[in-house]
Structures are given as C-alpha cells and as structure tokens.
Amino acid sequence: MNQAKYSLTYYDFYLAYKTHRRWIQISAEQGQHVTAALTVTADIAKPFQIQAAGTLIMPNIVDSTVIDFGMIEIAEEAVVKQIRIRNPSDHPLFVQFHIGPEDYEDPESLRKMFERVEKTHPEADTHAEWKPISKKIASNVQICKMSIICSQSN
C-alpha cells in the first residue's frame, strides 16, 4: 500500500487486516488441533513416547462485539456505554479504538472509503474525527473499561 498517500488510521486498519489474515493462514497451514510426540530416552530402558496435544484459538479481548445504544432521542443527554477489555496474553497489549467501517476486514472497501474521504477533504486533517484512543493493558487477564459516548453531533 502507499503509506504516504493514506492516513495513519488507514494504516492501522491495514495492519489489523494483515493480522487477521495471518491468523487465517496459521489455522489453514497448521490446523487448529496440534499434536506432538516427545521421545524420552533413559539409560535403563528403550525410548518411549509421550503424546502432547493443544488447540489453537483466536483470542478475544472483548466480551461482546456489539454495543447497543438502543433508541436515543435527539437532544437527549449523551449516553455512555462501557466495554470491558481483557488481555489474555503474556505480553502488554496496546489497544486502539477506532470508529470505522463494519467490513474493515475487506481491504478494498477500506481503500474506497479512505479515497472517498481524501477527495472530500483533500487538504484537511481528513481523519481527525477518527483519531484513535490508545490504551496500554498489562499482561494476563487485566480488565479495563473504556467508555463510549453516543451524542448528537454539532
């Protein structure tokens, strides 16, 4: 992709897409069920094998993939919803929150969307409204909450 042409937000979406594709590739190449044979050699007996088995899963950091704000009347006060994010890995997790397209996994639809925005606002900081919120979450099942506010735009 032409990184200079598009904004950092687009690049973030692109990286998310690449990560998702990598996971699909791992699942396809290695399968979700993995097994191994460990051969134990001792000085008093013939070598023998121990079977080891594991399952690969795609980690999930949120409890729900849908945030439902329900019916909100215009001119009402802002509605705040919280999402819970947990980090199940051994490493710190950096989370960026974007308001983006529903089909972000499709790079073509992303490209079209960003081109459309670039044409509409060619000189401006085109994606200021999508400025991501970043948060660092420590390793191993730390739960943090992020607030999402739904309010009437000016």
Add this chain to the structure above:
Amino acid sequence: MIKYHAHNGTITSVPSQINFNPAFPGVVQTRMLHLRNTFPTEGQVLKIESNDTRFWPVSYGGVLYPQSASVQVEIAFDPAVENTSETSQRVDKL
C-alpha cells in the same frame, strides 16, 4: 568373560498424555508430568526430544529411583514458534 543383568520393568509417564488449554501466539503454557520407573534399579533420563518445535521439554533431571515416580518433566507449548520438522530439544537440564 561377559557379564550382564536383565531386569523386567518399564518407564512410563504420569499422565500418559499432556493436554494443553486452548492457546494462541502470545501465551506460553507449561505442564508437568512424572516419570515412573518400575525397574528394580536406578536410572537416568538422557534426553527428551519433540517432533514439533512448538512443544519442548523445559526441564527434566534427577534419578529414576526404583518403583517410584521420581523424575519431574516440564513441557512447554508456544504456538508462536514456527513449526519445523527439526527435532526440538530445548532443554535446561536440572
């Protein structure tokens, strides 16, 4: 003159199979198992090899005492490691 001793026995692992929890790249899991020696003589584990580089023995060692499960083996599983056909033998022997 040639002298030898022959004994009846086996070395088995307890449990016989290791099952890891569902995993993903970013988490390394380990499991412990014991090696039981039913021979009437002492023995020693020389090496443990894995045919999948995502699984490897972290540690093992000690004496296989007769009629007991005296040796602990720790096996690790890291899905982030690229699986190759090479035999994995990453061991920190105790």
